[in-house]
Structures are given as C-alpha cells and as structure tokens.
Amino acid sequence: MNVRPINILLVEDNEDHVMLTVRALKENGLANRIDVVKNGEEALDYIYNRGEFLDKDKYPLPELMLLDIKLPKIDGLEILDIVKNDDDLKSLPVIMLTTSENEKDIIKAYSTGANSYITKPVSFNKFMEKLVDLNFYWVVTNTLPGHAGG
C-alpha cells in the first residue's frame, strides 16, 4: 500500500505496547517521526509546548495522535475533550486506542470528537493493518492539517 510517513505522537503508558507499536509503525513505514509520552499530563505538555517540551521547533504539533484511553493522571478521554474543545487543536486527528471493548467508552470517545477508535487486537500485525487502513484513509481522502494549503 502506498503510504506517506507522518509525524505521530503516541500517548501510551505500557512500555511493552510502546516498544511493539513503535517498531511496528516503523517497520510498516507509517511513521516519519514518533514521539512517545507516558501519561496524560505529558501529552498536554507536549501539544501545548510546556515543561520539557517548551521548544516549538523541536516539538512541533504532530500530524496524528494515538491516544490510549486508560492513562495515569489524566485519562485519554479527558485529553481528547481538551484537544477537541481547543480551536487551535481540534483539527488534530486523534485515534483512540484501548485494550477493552467498553461500549460506554466508545460512545464517549466518538461523541467527544475522536476521529477513530481502535480496540487493540492481540496480534500486532492486525493492529498495523488497521493503522495502515487508517493512514491510507487520511492521506488519500483528507489533507492532514499540518499540510493544509502547503
């Protein structure tokens, strides 16, 4: 499949999942650059260029955020809420990740404005297939915000 690598922010607290996701993203040529933060607070610091992510050039707004729902400190749905209610950020595509199928979470995520929702299958190959599909979708049918007009 013809995909264009993009800049991704992965918000994930499970180190194993981070390692496997990053590896899979790279192997599939999906990501140009992947930054990883481990909790909700760091995620907000990153997108608002606060704290250790102060440098706007070093930490530009990603083109896609992969956001785990269950996170320490501030959970994924809260971050989603903040992003989607911020006029400057709301066009940032957010894909929610979760290991459990909880109908309430799914409904909440979509009603808050999540662009997509993936229940992690046990197989990372399957996971990547889903992501590739999504990437394809973004690149072909949408112009990612970072490239709008450019």
Place this chain on the structure above:
Amino acid sequence: MTQKMEEYTWISIISDHPVFAGHAHPVLRRLASLYGVNITIKGPSDTSGEKYIKAINDAVKRKVAGIMLIGFPVKGVVAAVSKAIDSNIPVVTVDSDIPHSRRIAHVGTNWFKMGSGMADKLAELTGNKGKVLMLGMKGLANMEAGFRGFRQRMSDYPGMDIIGCEDDMDATTARAEKIVEEYLENHPDLSGIVGFDGNSGPGAARVLEKRGKHGDIKVLCVDADEMQAKHIKTGAIDAAFCQKREVFTSVAFQMLYSFNHGSAITGNIPGKVNIIGNIDTGHIIVTKDNLNTVEEELRLDEIYQRHNVIQRCNLLTNMVENIDSISMAVDSSGMVVYANPSAEKQLGYDHGKLVRVSIDKLFVLSPGIRDKMQDCLGRGIPASFDTVARKSEGAVFPVHVNIAEIKTGFHGKGIVLFAVNNTGRKRMEEEILRKNQELESFVYSVSHDLRSPLVSLYGYAENLYQGNMDKLDDQDKHYFNRIFSNIKKMEELIHDLLELSRIGRVIGERTDVKVREILREAAARFSEQLKENDIDVEVTAEGGCVINVDKKQIAKVMDNLMSNAIKYMGNGRKKHIELSCGKCGDNTRICVKDTGMGIDKKYHDKIFEIFQRIGGGKEETEGTGIGLAIVDKIIKGHDGRVWVDSALGKGSEFCFEIPRKKGES
C-alpha cells in the same frame, strides 16, 4: 339545658299494612326509646303515590335527621330523594330499593338470591316437572330482582316451564284467586305456583283448598304471617320465604344514626364513612315442619350470623391493630377517621390524636399521588406509591403506601391506607446500585488489565517469529503456533467471561423483530465459515413470525448456536444446518438443527452450565465453555427457556422459546 329531640322518619305506601304494623313499627318504637330519639311513621294508608311523595317532601321541610324509605317506583321519588340528600338529610331505602336514586344505602333482603332459592325449592317439591305460574307486583325493584333470580335458576331445570308472570298489581288475595282460577282451567299440567307478594300465595292456596287440590299443586310464597301460616298448616302453602323485617328495619335506623353521630371506632366523626353499605339481611324458609319454631330459628340464625361477624371483625381488627405498619382510614375530605397503634407510634402521635388530622400533614402528596387518591375515591381504583411520611415533630421517613377504597356499594366514602417504612429497602437499593457500579468498574479494569499483557505477549512472539522465520525448523514453528493459539484462547476466554458478566446486568431495549430476519442475518454472518467447511444452511421461517427481544442479545444467541453447529459438525457425509421458527402455544420457538457429531443425552443439561465442554476432544473445536451459558442467560432474561435434543452421531437440535407479547397472535 334541653335539646330538641332528633326526628327520624319511616315512610311507606300502605304504611299500616300488617307486614309493617306487625314487624317494622314495633322495632321502630323500641329503637326510639333505646336511642333517645323520635321516630315518626309516615306515608298513606292507601296506595297513593302523591301522598307518598308528599310525606318525603314534608320530612325534608321538617329537617328530619334521617329518612327510612320503603322504595316504591312512584313518579317523582328519585327527585324527592335527591332533594333530601341535597338538604343534608340522609336517606336509606329499606326492604324495597330505589336503585337509581342517590340514597346513601339500601338494606333489605337480596331478592335475586331469594328468587333462585325459590326455584330450587319448587323443583325439589315437584320432582322437577310441570308448569309454573309466577305471581307478583311488576315494577317493584325487589320483586323484579326476585323474578330474575327465579327465572335464571329455573333455566337449570329442563323439566319445568314458566308459563306466565302475572301482574298481581293491587296485591289482593281476590285478584290472585281470579288469576289462579283461570290458569287451573287452561293448564291441567300446572305443578307449581310462586307468589312473590304477600297476598298471592294465600290467594292461590284458597283456590286450591276450595277445589281439594292442595298438596297436588305446590305453592311457594313470601312472608309467614298469620295469613300465610294458616295455609302452611293445611299444606296448601308448601313453603314460605321469610324476610327478616325486624333486622333490616333496625339496621336501617342504625345506619342513619351513625351517619349523624359517627361511631367510636371512627373517632365519632359523622359522615358517609360510617355507612357500611348495601346490606342483605338474608331470608329464612318456613314450612309445616318449622312453623312453630320459626321465631326461635330466626333468633338462632341471628345469633349465628352475629357470631360470624364478630369472629371476622375480631380477626380483621387484630390484623389491622397489631400489624407493624401504618394503617388508617381516611374520609373523602382527607381527614383521618381511624389510625392503628402503629400509625400513632411511627408518626409520633399520642393515642387517639391522629383522628381528625388531615392526611396532607402526614404524607407528602405530589399531584400524581393526589390523582391516584382521587381515582381511588371516585372510581374505586386501588393504587400504591412511594412517598415520604412526616412525624408530628417534623422528621420525615420514606414509605411505600397502598390505598384502596372503603368498599360499600357506591363510591366516594373514603380510603383505607397501609404504609410501610421504606428506609431499609431504600438503603438496600442504594447499596445494590453502588455494588453494581463497583462491579462495572471492576469488570472494566479486569478487561483492560488482563488483555494488556496478552497484547504484549503476542506482539513479542510475533516479532520473534517473523524476525527468525528462516532459522526456524518445523518443530519451532509448531511451538510458535501453540503459543499463538493459546494466547488467542486466553483472549477469547476473557472476552466471553466479560460478556457473561455483562449480560443480565445490562438489559437492552426490547423491540419487535422479524424472526426470519434474525435467522437470515445469522446465516449471512457465518457464510464464509459455512463455505469453508462445506456446510449448507437452510432457513425455514414464516414471514409473520415476530418476537419482542433485545435484538443484539438474540443475535449473540444465534451466533453462539451457529458457531457450535459449525464447530461440532464433524466429517459426516451430509453437512447441513437448518434454522427454523414456529409458534408453539403462547411461545415462539426458534431452532438450530445440525447433522453434526451430536451430544450424549447425559450431557444435555450440563452443557448449559459454565465451563462445561464435552466436545469431541479435538483441540481446534474446543471453545471456552461459556457460549451456551451465555445463551441460557440471555434466553432466561427474556423469560424463555432453551434446551437441546440430540444423540451421539445423530446431530443436534438446539431450541429456545420466548413468550409472545400479550395480545399477539
């Protein structure tokens, strides 16, 4: 200080008729001295309707304390009764009723019952054969009821015929005699005569005695005064059906008195709530055998009935007084007229102090609850509701309340109310709600935390496998596949367990769904697997088959049954699955039938329990052992049942039944 004596009045047509002069008037005189009131006897000595109405109107003008009225269907009587009621004068009809009037109650004999009793007696006397002549005064409410009762019961005796209901309109013996003479001429097979008014029985008896036919033709009459007794002795009257005139006369007066003065039990509050309603005082049968002892029998009958009433009263009193819930009677204005000791204790009132308290002060009554109370009072519809009770010092507690009308034959007298302190139940409900929420979040965590490591495990194994594909021998690859399939099974297990825990707690919305759709969709979902396994599927369902279910849950049931059918298909020659639907009594039955390996009968119940697997042993076909437990839970949640019909090697048929909605064909 002298107070003017209250006047109660008794009014009838032919007011000095022997049945009145002999039975009612002496009772009225005794009651007057007993209660310290004045009881007047009014109404014409003839049959003048005008004078009868005038007597009522005069009583209203005199502002009497109450009217006992022998009901005659005279023009203007309903209006006269209304006028009395509108002037706050209570009217009780005695003996004969005026059913469409606004009288507060009627007391007398239930003539319908007496009429059917006469039919039974006559059939017994005639050996259930021959023709019967009926005599009576048409248009009188009590007699008409007697005719109806007699006719209705007579239709149970095929050997007997009613040949006429002659109107003995002026109720004289002479008139009765004339009619009976005529009938004897024209109907030689006459076997019985029934006289519903006081004179027609004796009239018939006299004719029969004259002709020497007494005893051959059986005669029944009402009342057993001297006039009738004479013929009972000769055998010309076989049985007399006696009303208890003394009893209903005194009950009528006591009702009026209670209406004005209340009674101790209801806090001496006057009003309708004291009126116990329309009363049947019964009747007694007088024959030659008991003619001399009838007075005694009447008395014994009274004692027996009173004993029954007292026993019943005693039992009910104990139930109401000793029970640990609030019990009250409230009149139509919402005022408490009775409260049991528990009500006083729980609401914090001294003994007797709840009476005359308004119900508004004791309970929080929302508009919805007020509507229910109005419906109860006006239309007799019982109801229950949750609200809050207020103690005298202001504290409140939750209660569950049941209300019912005080039943008396007509509406609007009052309400009985039972209230139970709800504090414990409310607390328990909250506790259950809390526990459910706890469980929900527990399930959520478990589902996340258990799956997370599996995702990692699988991921690393995949990486290892793919990264070293060229170095792995067949044995190694087999081990990897075992790792993968075990992780997948673990995942499935977690998934099914969570599903099972979710079902039953989360009850989805029920909608009407066409069964044919459900079956076709289920077959479609498995089309690939069916093709892969070379299984053909057949859907046979009537188009009209509709069930009211949680569609998602029933789809889950179908999925589990379908996947079982595929998993356990085996390698038979013919691989076939049939999905069918039909009506079975009040239920709709859906079946999944396969030509697979089948299940030994001894496992038929077990397979619906959790973690029971009796698969053929091939690991690929083993499930989690939860699928059928889920099926069972869902079907039971729909008030249905599920079962299997199968034998080893003979295929299986899984069926479930769900009750149809009421009114559905």
